[in-house]
Amino acid sequence: IAHGAPRRAPAWWRGKREALLAQARSGTPRYVYDLATVRERARDLLDSPADRCFYAIKANAHPAILRTLAGEGFGLECVSLAEVERVFAALPDFDPQRVLFTPSFAPRREYEAAFARGVVVTVDNVEALQRWPEAFRGRAIWLRVDLGHGEGHHEKVKTGGSAAKFGLPMTRFDAFVEQARRLGVRIVGLHAHLGSGIEDPRHWRGVYAQLAGLADGIGTVESIDIGGGLPIPYAPEAPQFDLALWRQGLAEIKAAYPRYGLVIEPGRYLVAESGVLLLTATQTVEKDGVRRVGCDGGMNALMRPAMYEAYHGIFNLSRLDDADAAAFDVVGPICESSDVLGRDRPLPRATAEGDTILVADAGAYGMAMANTYNLRALPAEDVIE
Numbered sequence: 016i017a018h019g020a021p022r023r024a025p026a027w028w029r030g031k032r033e034a035l036l037a038q039a040r041s042g043t044p045r046y047v048y049d050l051a052t053v054r055e056r057a058r059d060l061l062d063s064p065a066d067r068c069f070y071a072i073k074a075n076a077h078p079a080i081l082r083t084l085a086g087e088g089f090g091l092e093c094v095s096l097a098e099v100e101r102v103f104a105a106l107p108d109f110d111p112q113r114v115l116f117t118p119s120f121a122p123r124r125e126y127e128a129a130f131a132r133g134v135v136v137t138v139d140n141v142e143a144l145q146r147w148p149e150a151f152r153g154r155a156i157w158l159r160v161d162l163g164h165g166e167g168h169h170e171k172v173k174t175g176g177s178a179a180k181f182g183l184p185m186t187r188f189d190a191f192v193e194q195a196r197r198l199g200v201r202i203v204g205l206h207a208h209l210g211s212g213i214e215d216p217r218h219w220r221g222v223y224a225q226l227a228g229l230a231d232g233i234g235t236v237e238s239i240d241i242g243g244g245l246p247i248p249y250a251p252e253a254p255q256f257d258l259a260l261w262r263q264g265l266a267e268i269k270a271a272y273p274r275y276g277l278v279i280e281p282g283r284y285l286v287a288e289s290g291v292l293l294l295t296a297t298q299t300v301e302k303d304g305v306r307r308v309g310c311d312g313g314m315n316a317l318m319r320p321a322m323y324e325a326y327h328g329i330f331n332l333s334r335l336d337d338a339d340a341a342a343f344d345v346v347g348p349i350c351e352s353s354d355v356l357g358r359d360r361p362l363p364r365a366t367a368e369g370d371t372i373l374v375a376d377a378g379a380y381g382m383a384m385a386n387t388y389n390l391r392a393l394p395a396e397d398v399i400e
């Protein structure tokens with residue numbers, strides 16, 4: 016456990032076993048989200064030196080989660096026009112200035128539609144201003160920069176450095192500022208998001224310091240957005256993120272550069288632990304000494320293990336107290352060898368067809384990345400109020 020940070024209480028789902036088994040009987044694969052856990056995580060972050068918190072809805076855009084976080088005071092960060100529309104469908108009266116649109120290689124019409132909606136728009140390349148001057152002329156925008164390196168739990172989630180498609184490189188910074196001036200575009204926010212699942216709590220203060228240095232040179236910047244990327248401990252031995260150290264770093268850096276509003280935009284931290292994926296065991300098979308339990312959802316329902324070798328705790332909810340364990344690979348029904356949710360997991364030896372299998376910490380980038388490969392249906396979703 017890093018920096019003596021306290022471990023959390025047992026996961027919420029352990030106390031809701033009967034309710035979850037009942038939900039599983041109405042059909043699996045099924046995601047279930049606990050809104051009380053979302054609120055708890057929200058309050059962790061609201062209690063910080065950040066002046067504004069946006070929730071990155073790509074992590075989980077379920078309307079009940081959007082309403083819960085908006086109700087706690089979060090703004091909502093969107094990467095596509097469809098996400099912006101989801102926000103206003105869930106929250107028709109939401110203040111558009113509490114919506115931050117941070118697209119990547121979006122077509123011109125998405126920028127135009129976002130401006131027309133009155134939401135805050137982030138731009139991350141000078142070519143957009145050069146090609147579409149009329150879309151931007153006279154507007155206030157936020158600028159996303161690439162500080163030259165990425166961070167995160169896997170290569171595929173690092174969003175900085177020359178291999179990444181995101182952000183204005185420092186070599187084009189002056190050109191951007193100049194082009195903005197020419198068009199009467201005011202750069203009122205400066206943004207960097209270096210990646211996802213960043214374990215060092217001091218990372219964000221470094222980002223703020225770099226952005227504040229750049230902002231001083233622009234003159235019109237009001238907000239500094241240091242991105243998301245806060246981790247959660249997926250594996251049993253993973254350290255708990257040290258929120259106290261994170262808060263302290265932000266407080267120090269804000270004291271050093273007090274003229275800017277500090278903005279954060281986490282996704283995973285707020286929702287990962289609130290969600291479980293319920294599956295039903297279809298077959299247990301032994302082959303060449305490897306025991307496998309097959310489930311009715313795999314990489315189609317939860318892509319993270321196949322895509323990032325991500326770890327998720329896996330439990331047999333039907334036999335939670337059965338201590339006679341054996342090692343199983345937990346696999347799905349998809350025609351790919353990467354369709355493995357977990358390898359070598361201790362599960363009850365008696366695990367059998369019909370058991371409810373629970374995949375933990377699946378509330379972020381679970382349903383959001385689910386797909387219909389092999390014509391498997393998308394998972395269902397439920398919330399627990």
Ligand code: LLP
Pocket residue numbers: 071074092117172174208210211212242243244245280281282283284319323379380
């Ligand atoms: N802001 C921007 C501009 C982002 O691109 C992202 C995530 C976030 C905020 C929120 O990051 P978070 O706090 O959730 O780490 N599918 C991957 C994660 C991809 C993250 C994409 N961008 C995964 O399952 O690990």
